[in-house]
Amino acid sequence: MKKILVIQNKRIGDVLLASLIASNIKQVYPNSVIDYMVYDYTTGVIENNPNIQNIIIINEKELKKIPNLIKLILKIRKDRYDIIFDPYAKLQSRLICLFSKAKIRVGFKKREKDPILDFYTHSVGFLKEKSKPCGKAIEDRVHLVTSIFDVENPVYEPKIYLSEKEKQYSKLSTYHKPVIMFGVLGSTPQKSMPYSYITQLVDFITETYDCYVLFNYAPDQKSDALEIYNQCKNQSSIIMDIYENSIRGFIQLMNKCTLLVGNEGGIVHISKALDKPTFTIFSPYVMKDSWASFEDGKMHTSIHLLDEHPDLYSEDREVRRKIEEDPSFMYNKLTPELIIPKLSSFLNYHLKEKKNEHH
Numbered sequence: 475m476k477k478i479l480v481i482q483n484k485r486i487g488d489v490l491l492a493s494l495i496a497s498n499i500k501q502v503y504p505n506s507v508i509d510y511m512v513y514d515y516t517t518g519v520i521e522n523n524p525n526i527q528n529i530i531i532i533n534e535k536e537l538k539k540i541p542n543l544i545k546l547i548l549k550i551r552k553d554r555y556d557i558i559f560d561p562y563a564k565l566q567s568r569l570i571c572l573f574s575k576a577k578i579r580v581g582f583k584k585r586e587k588d589p590i591l592d593f594y595t596h597s598v599g600f601l602k603e604k605s606k607p608c609g610k611a612i613e614d615r616v617h618l619v620t621s622i623f624d625v626e627n628p629v630y631e632p633k634i635y636l637s638e639k640e641k642q643y644s645k646l647s648t649y650h651k652p653v654i655m656f657g658v659l660g661s662t663p664q665k666s667m668p669y670s671y672i673t674q675l676v677d678f679i680t681e682t683y684d685c686y687v688l689f690n691y692a693p694d695q696k697s698d699a700l701e702i703y704n705q706c707k708n709q710s711s712i713i714m715d716i717y718e719n720s721i722r723g724f725i726q727l728m729n730k731c732t733l734l735v736g737n738e739g740g741i742v743h744i745s746k747a748l749d750k751p752t753f754t755i756f757s758p759y760v761m762k763d764s765w766a767s768f769e770d771g772k773m774h775t776s777i778h779l780l781d782e783h784p785d786l787y788s789e790d791r792e793v794r795r796k797i798e799e800d801p802s803f804m805y806n807k808l809t810p811e812l813i814i815p816k817l818s819s820f821l822n823y824h825l826k827e828k829k830n831e832h833h
Contacts, residue, residue: 475505475506475507476503476505476506476507476556476557477506477507477509477553477554477555477556477557478496478499478503478506478507478508478509478555478556478557478558478559479508479509479510479511479530479550479553479555479557479558479559479574479576480492480495480496480508480509480510480511480558480559480560480561481511481558481559481560481561481562481567481570481571482510482511482512482561482562483511483512483513483532483534483537483562483564483566483567484513484516484562485516485661485740486515486516486518486519486721486739486740486743486744487739487740487742487743487765488516488561489510489512489513489516489519489520490519490520490632490634490740490743490744490747491611491612491615491632491743492510492561492615493510493519493520493523493525493526493632493633494612494615494616494629494630494632495559495561495615495616495618495619496508496510496523496525496526497525497629497632497633498616498619498620498623498625498628498629499557499559499619499623499625500525501625501626501627501629502619502623502624502625507527507528508525508526508527508528509526509527509528509529509530509555510526510528510529510530511530511532512529512530512531512532513531513532513533513534514531514532514533514534515721516721517529517531517721518720518721518722518724518725519634519721519725519740519743519744519747521635521722522634522635522636522637523633523634523635524635532546537566543566543569546570547569547570547573547574550570550573550574551573551574551575554575554576555574555576556576556577556578557576557577557578557579557580558570558571558574558576558578558579558580559580559581559618559619560579560580560581560582560593560594561581561582561614561615561618563581563582563584567581568581568591568593568594569593571593571594572591572592572593577595578595578596578622579593579594579595579596580594580595580596580598580618580619580622581593581594581596581597581598581618582597582598582599582600582614582618583597583598583599583600596621596622598617598618598621598622600614601613601614601617603763604763604764606630607767607768607769607770608630608631608767608768609763609764609765609766609767609768610761610763610764611764611765611767612630612632612767613630616628616629616630631747631768632743632746632747633747634725634744634747634748636725636726636729640722640725640726640729641726641729643726643727643729643730645716645727645730646716646727646730646731649686649713651684651685651686652683652684652685652686652732652733652824652825653685653686653687653688653713653730653731653732654679654683654685654686654687654688654731654732654733654734654735654825655688655690655727655728655731655733655734655735655736655741655745656675656676656679656687656688656689656690656734656735656736657690657691657734657735657736657737657739657741657742658672658676658689658690658691658699658702658736658737659691659692659695659698659699659702659737660737660738660739660757661692661737661739661740665737665738665739665757665760666737667737667755667805667808668802668805668806669698669701669702669705670705671805671808671809671810671813672702673702673705673706674810675735675810675813675814675817676702676706676712677706677707677708678810678814678817678818679735679817679821680706680707680708680711680712681707681708681828682818682821682827682828683821683825683826683827683828684825684826684827684828685711685732685825686711686712686713687711687712687713688712688713688716688727688731689702689703689712689713689714689717690724690736690741693719699714700714721744724741724744725744725748728741728744728745728748728750729748729750731750732750732751732824732825733745733750733751733752733753733824733825734750734751734752734753735752735753735755735817736752736753736754736755737754737755737757738754738755738756738757738760738765738776742754743767746767746768746774751772751773751774751820751824752773752774752775752776753775753776753777753816753817753820753821754766754774754775754776754777755776755777755808755813756776756777756778756779757801757805758778758779758780758797758801758804758805758807758808759794759797759798759801759804760778762776762778762780762781766778772820772823775816775820777808777812777813777816777817779804779807779808782808782812783807786804786807
């Protein structure tokens, strides 16, 4: 029986995508025990996953303290893992791998030259470009397993597993029209559209379609979400009194919604893993090829400024870094006028328009 550890100390979307490492290595070692080491605020996306036996929860701030890191390294070493996967590949996780005594240690090779220390027994390079509809970020993580182990039918679709009780979630049961989950704010200011644009998109949806809109935002963004709500015209079509502040709560709520429209981030990956249609608005500096997964123009589709205005982009890393530091100039170019044609063909496919109310 193999003991396997996956280290993914990163955000919610990353942890969900990294759950595919378990789905794939389980095919090779069906009786293995697989542990995941993740930050405390991300556990919701892998709870209940039959491929993952234990979740090792760590706190991001605490782990930055050297004595805590040493304590964790010693614990992992004592637990005697046979195989460690490190899709995180930062100094902390590399040190854990190095001292773990695991026979097989697999991680991403960040640069062309090899590191001074043998953190990994197998350094796997990132793929040059994507070759599958799942997008490059997913393909890279599956490749961590398939480049070393013989996986007969690799799995590329992350899944979220709900208990029977969670499937009975009832907070939306009094709403008898489709409910659109709208991710009004990104996980960071750099991943969020200008508020006036969001308002215009919400107004367009509530005026055109027979549905409700439910705002999603992080718990600390409530005042910003209310600011957006107060600027919207059709407030009676917006549900503001239902909100879940845990990941698991959001998952149950999203599972009862019809579809998702929102800024690119963890909630998009969650919705896809629940098999819900998604319309993603990409932050101008996010690489679409990496993170746009399973797009077919119907079930999942997206918009990125690069598609509409390739002339604004540069291959130069310096220029790109400046955009990332302040994407507001680029975001202002991604106007509702650019978004609405694509958004309306997506919504027309999934929803009914309001009767006799065409402008």
